[in-house]
Amino acid sequence: xxxxxxxxxxxxxxxxxxxxxxxxxxxxxxxxxxxxxxxxxxxxxxxxxxxxxxxxxxxxxxxxxxxxxxxxxxxxxxxxxxxxxxxxxxxxxxxxxxxxxxxxxxxxxxxxxxxxxxxxxxxxxxxxxxxxxxxxxxxxxxxxxxxxxxxxxxxxxxxxxxxxxxxxxxxxxxxxxxx
Amino acid sequence: xxxxxxxxxxxxxxxxxxxxxxxxxxxxxxxxxxxxxxxxxxxxxxxxxxxxxxxxxxxxxxxxxxxxxxxxxxxxxxxxxxxxxxxxxxxxxxxxxxxxxxxxxxxxxxxxxxxxxxxxxxxxxxxxxxxxxxxxxxxxxxxxxxxxxxxxxxxxxxxxxxxxxxxxxxxxxxxxxxxxxxxxxxxxxxxxxxxxxxxxxxxxxxxxxxxxxxxxxxxxxxxxxxxxxxxxxxxxxxxxxxxxxxxxxxxxxxxxxxxxxxxxxxxxxxxxxxxxxxxxxxxxxxxxxxxxxxxxxxxxxxxxxxxxx
Numbered sequence: 001x002x003x004x005x006x007x008x009x010x011x012x013x014x015x016x017x018x019x020x021x022x023x024x025x026x027x028x029x030x031x032x033x034x035x036x037x038x039x040x041x042x043x044x045x046x047x048x049x050x051x052x053x054x055x056x057x058x059x060x061x062x063x064x065x066x067x068x069x070x071x072x073x074x075x076x077x078x079x080x081x082x083x084x085x086x087x088x089x090x091x092x093x094x095x096x097x098x099x100x101x102x103x104x105x106x107x108x109x110x111x112x113x114x115x116x117x118x119x120x121x122x123x124x125x126x127x128x129x130x131x132x133x134x135x136x137x138x139x140x141x142x143x144x145x146x147x148x149x150x151x152x153x154x155x156x157x158x159x160x161x162x163x164x165x166x167x168x169x170x171x172x173x174x175x176x177x178x179x
Numbered sequence: 180x181x182x183x184x185x186x187x188x189x190x191x192x193x194x195x196x197x198x199x200x201x202x203x204x205x206x207x208x209x210x211x212x213x214x215x216x217x218x219x220x221x222x223x224x225x226x227x228x229x230x231x232x233x234x235x236x237x238x239x240x241x242x243x244x245x246x247x248x249x250x251x252x253x254x255x256x257x258x259x260x261x262x263x264x265x266x267x268x269x270x271x272x273x274x275x276x277x278x279x280x281x282x283x284x285x286x287x288x289x290x291x292x293x294x295x296x297x298x299x300x301x302x303x304x305x306x307x308x309x310x311x312x313x314x315x316x317x318x319x320x321x322x323x324x325x326x327x328x329x330x331x332x333x334x335x336x337x338x339x340x341x342x343x344x345x346x347x348x349x350x351x352x353x354x355x356x357x358x359x360x361x362x363x364x365x366x367x368x369x370x371x372x373x374x375x376x377x378x379x380x381x382x383x384x385x386x387x388x389x390x391x392x393x394x395x396x397x398x399x400x401x402x403x404x405x406x407x408x409x410x411x412x413x414x415x416x417x418x419x420x421x422x423x424x425x426x427x428x429x430x431x432x433x434x435x436x437x438x439x440x441x442x443x444x445x446x447x448x449x450x451x452x453x454x455x456x457x458x459x460x461x462x463x464x465x466x467x468x469x470x471x472x473x474x475x476x477x478x479x480x481x482x483x484x485x486x487x488x
Contacts, residue, residue: 061207064219064249064479077180077200078207078479114216 001144001167003159006126009143010039013124014046016141021091024048026119027055028087032062032096032108033079038158039126040095058083060094065107081111088116093141097156099125102137127154127167182480186298186305189314190355198359202324204476205469211248212472222251225482228281229255230273231308232288237443237467238308238317242285245474251482254281273297283482286310304481312346318442319352321473323360325466326397329438334361339391341423342401342450343372343412349442350401354382367391368423371412388423392432399440400425400450416449426452430460438462 001009021027024047031040037059048054061079094108105123112121124141129148148154148169157166180200190198211219227246231239239255246253256276273284283304286294291311298305309315327333338357344350344366357364358381366373367385377384385391392398403419413419430437439451439461447453455461 064207064211064221077182078204078476080207081210110220114218115214 001127003165006143006165006167009126010042011046013141013143014043014050017043017093017122017124018047018051020122020140021120024051024053024055026089026091027093028058028085028090028118029055029093029095030058030060030083030108030112032060032094032104035097035156035158035161036060036095038160039097039124040093043093043095043124055093056085058085060108060111062104062107062111065111067103067107083115086116087112087118090118091120091122092118093122093124095124097125097158098127098129098154099123099137099139099142100129100132100154102133102135105137106135126156129154182483185481186294186307187316187477187481188294188298188305188307190316190319190352190359191314193316193359195359195361198320198323198356201320201473201476201480202327204480205320205324205473208248208475208479209469209472211475212468218248218250220250221479222246222249222482225251225283226279226281227251227253227283227285227478228276229253229308230276230284230286231256232258232269232286232293233309235287235309237470238287241467241470242306242308242317242474242478245471245478248471249475249478251283251478269293270296270300273301273303277301277303283478285478306477306481309348311348312351313348314352314355315348315442316352317470317474317477318349319356320477321466321470322349322353322399322440322442323356324473325440325462325469326438328465328469329462330396333357336362336396337365337394338362338397338399339365339367339385339395340399340401341367341388341391341425342403343407344368344377344401345372345374346404346407347401350399353399354380358382362397365391365395369413369419372407388425388429389432392429395433395437397438397440398425398430398433402442402444403446403450405446420449424448424450424452425455427454427458430455430458440466443467 029040029044031037044055044057059082061081063078122140125139126143128139128142128145130145151172153170153172155168157164159165229239229242281303285306285308287308288310291313293310294305294307307316340350354364365383367388437460441463445451445456
């Protein structure tokens with residue numbers, strides 16, 4: 001995916017979110033660290049452009065909710081979660097860059113539940129890597145679907161962090177390096 | 180950055196980067212404490228034992244809340260109600276707890292070095308909750324956290340620690356911590372209560388509180404232990420208070436935005452006048468609530484860090 005396809009996909013997702021949630025009034029957008037945050041911000045901007053309302057934006061760090069706590073040694077350090085609004089009875093759109101095994105999403109759902117009881121939690125991702133789900137989790141809004149093998153890695157580059165927008169598929173030596 | 184340490188025993192052996200990582204992690208933990216549901220599943224299935232050989236209400240309570248907020252299973256073990264009175268050694272007690280599945284042991288002991296003994300002999304992660312006159316890392320880390328929260332940057336600040344430096348593990352840990360993060364550290368107290376050779380670690384010694392307070396950003400008062408009077412280290416509480424007590428007038432010598440800290444429990448009217456303790460410069464209660472976040476960070480990092488995975 002290049003910059004133009006990414007922009008177009010996010011614009012389509014913004015339309016789909018508005019259609020399904022009947023406007024932007026109850027929307028709360030939460031990006032999962034790190035790249036989900038930037039995608040979430042772009043979605044919120046697009047929604048504002050279309051609807052005139054900017055949905056409140058939050059960021060979520062799921063490190064404390066992971067289920068592979070005792071297995072990995074190269075932990076990313078715990079970052080701050082910032083959700084400055086109530087999720088109670090709202091439509092929460094969870095945003096991540098890539099959906100792969102579904103474990104990050106599971107952790108994010110658990111985390112959001114600790115903040116309250118939203119009416120809905122929906123999942124928006126830029127890339128859905130099919131065929132490797134380890135939990136019964138599906139995305140509601142998808143930028144693009146790719147079929148990959150475990151020895152590949154899907155890397156999402158974001159202008160704000162990496163200088164350009166691009167989705168690339170890399171070939172790795174071992175499946176353990178994949179994400 | 181990854182936390183490589185299996186234990187947190189003292190500030191002397193932590194690098195400045197490791198100290199900063201603990202403080203950064205504590206910021207995220209503080210957010211957990213501000214939620215409606217003040218609990219995350221990070222240490223689910225991990226058994227933490229609080230092994231306190233010395234009476235302590237606040238430190239133990241603070242550790243216990245921290246452990247529960249991380250979903251750990253908590254066991255409080257205090258010697259009076261245990262086999263220690265039957266003559267079991269420290270190491271045997273700890274080995275028994277480990278055999279029951281404890282993977283983190285938080286220990287307070289009146290003997291300096293006790294946590295190091297456990298760290299050497301056991302396979303659990305050890306967190307020092309205060310050993311003798313030696314170190315009290317969780318207190319120093321929460322002090323650093325509180326200062327950083329208010330002053331943003333510790334490097335370049337001037338701090339004075341007032342009181343019985345000789346018998347204070349709080350002072351020792353804080354001296355290491357503040358020096359490592361680039362602050363200028365002064366100590367002041369009666370000559371009988373200042374350790375010999377303290378200048379070797381780059382600390383300025385004063386014996387006059389007025390001189391010591393000049394231009395400081397932080398005043399850290401230590402608790403005066405009244406039993407030290409019996410050993411002849413100071414003549415009377417009244418005299419101690421007259422020479423080393425912090426009053427509003429004396430505080431005026433420090434910077435206008437000075438903060439006053441105290442590890443608690445306060446002797447009102449001895450080391451700290453009541454008006455100073457309740458003054459707007461005082462951050463004593465911030466210290467207490469930050470203590471939980473900092474202890475959560477310490478427990479999380481030792482349980483996830485080097486060697487225990």
